[in-house]
Amino acid sequence: MSIHRILEASQDCTLTARHSKVLIVDNDEHVLMALERVLEDLGYATATAIDQREAFQLLSQDTFDLLVLDDCLSDQDCIEVVTDLRHSELMPPVVVITYNRNPLQSQQTRLRLLGVYTWINKRAHTELAQTVRELLAEPERKARGHANSPPT
Numbered sequence: 001m002s003i004h005r006i007l008e009a010s011q012d013c014t015l016t017a018r019h020s021k022v023l024i025v026d027n028d029e030h031v032l033m034a035l036e037r038v039l040e041d042l043g044y045a046t047a048t049a050i051d052q053r054e055a056f057q058l059l060s061q062d063t064f065d066l067l068v069l070d071d072c073l074s075d076q077d078c079i080e081v082v083t084d085l086r087h088s089e090l091m092p093p094v095v096v097i098t099y100n101r102n103p104l105q106s107q108q109t110r111l112r113l114l115g116v117y118t119w120i121n122k123r124a125h126t127e128l129a130q131t132v133r134e135l136l137a138e139p140e141r142k143a144r145g146h147a148n149s150p151p152t
Contacts, residue, residue: 020044020045020065020066020136021044021045021046021047021062021063021064021065021066022039022044022045022046022047022064022065022066022067022068022132023046023047023048023049023055023058023059023064023066023067023068024036024039024046024047024048024049024068025048025049025050025051025052025054025055025067025068025069025070025073025081026048026050026068026069026070026073026122027050027051027070027072027073027074028070029050031070031122032048032050034125035068035122035125035128036048038125038128038129039068039128039129039132042129042132042133044132044136047062047064051073051074051075052073052075052076052080052081052084053075055067055069055081056084056085056088059085059088065136066132066135066136067085068128068132069081069082070122071103071119078111078116079107079110079111079114082111082114082115082116083114086114086115103119117131117135118131
């Protein structure tokens with residue numbers, strides 16, 4: 001690959017990041033700050049919420065390209081939150097990543113059926129960064145209107 005193509009690819013990735021917004025929802029403020037720092041360092045615009053109520057308020061006021069969701073908020077678990085989001089008329093196009101250390105098979109099935117893309121350990125910042133880059137670099141998924149569906 002020529003240096004020109006490498007620079008173009010890098011610039012495209014940065015432009016995508018600068019135009020993408022990520023909502024991070026976690027009831028631990030330290031986790032929120034750490035994940036926000038990781039994603040902002042990659043060039044993404046971020047917003048944070050500490051519970052479902054705050055997340056729904058932000059989702060009703062702005063459009064986000066991705067939702068990073070804690071597996072267990074103080075008021076609800078991720079399955080309940082995603083279910084409520086899917087039934088909400090306020091639901092913008094969102095891809096959901098949940099953080100669940102070892103989801104049971106039944107939980108994995110429910111999460112997939114709800115359109116959850118994947119689950120990642122909260123401390124796996126490199127994996128989070130890679131997953132976010134991959135998800136937000138899929139313009140054809142957005143163009144097809146499948147931002148809420150996991151890839152097949």
